[in-house]
Amino acid sequence: MPNKGMRTNEDLVHEALIIIYEKYKDIEFERGVLPWAYGVLDKVISSDYRTKSRRENIMNNHKNEVIKLHNDIESVEDNVASSELSNEIWSALNQLNNTEKEIFKLKLEDHSGDEIQKKLGISRSSLDVSVFRGRKKLKTRLENRGVL
């Protein structure tokens, strides 16, 4: 069976015969009607090859565009997911008391324990207790939200 979408020999001969029928009465044949008809058919065949080649190029280009679009969508989905996660974390952080909140904000800004202790004016043991409690609260909150 012919390939799907590919024009059959019958189709091409039919197209050539239509052209021949439309033109033969106006043409003075140098070498006869048959050689001229063969020429018409050859042009129809060449045109079919060109059309097929163009169609394949369009399909290839279209395929590349679809792949690019798919990648773009995945990238957008990743961004959305990371933005949702970020919202959840910030929302959990807001549930902490002021000292715990400040400690975690400074930790996120990459400050060391000593720096945080000096900035907030608290003892080392208070800092450790606040970090422990804050982590526990965050963990519970994020587990309840299904993030962890």
Add this chain to the structure above:
Amino acid sequence: MTDQSRLEYLISAANAGDKAAQEKFFEKLSVRFSKLITLELRKHPVLKSGINIDKRSHEVCQYAIKEVKKLCPFGTPNFSLIPIMNVLHNILDTVITNLLADLAKKGNLEAENQLFSILRKRLMERITMRRGSDAK
């Protein structure tokens, strides 16, 4: 000896350079061509009204012999029965389609039908030869 084997014998003798065989071959070929051309022209009744078939057969035969001498020279692989008959059939197709086209241009619908029937057949043969069959 049949007509066919007689022709084949003359071909091999003519290819070997036998002048008498060469003359005899074209004499026989001319008779055979004339009969074939007349038969083929008579297959298209519409041509009877437009031309003198016997006269046209003679003209086509002379032209075909001239073409055979040109396209199938002695001593070459083309000088054998199949290429020679191919030359004749190509000439016959051209002559018949030209005659039908002339009549069709003058408004003869029967000639037009016969012309397109022949053209369709020949174009299908050509496209199958060039692209192969669809059933591949």
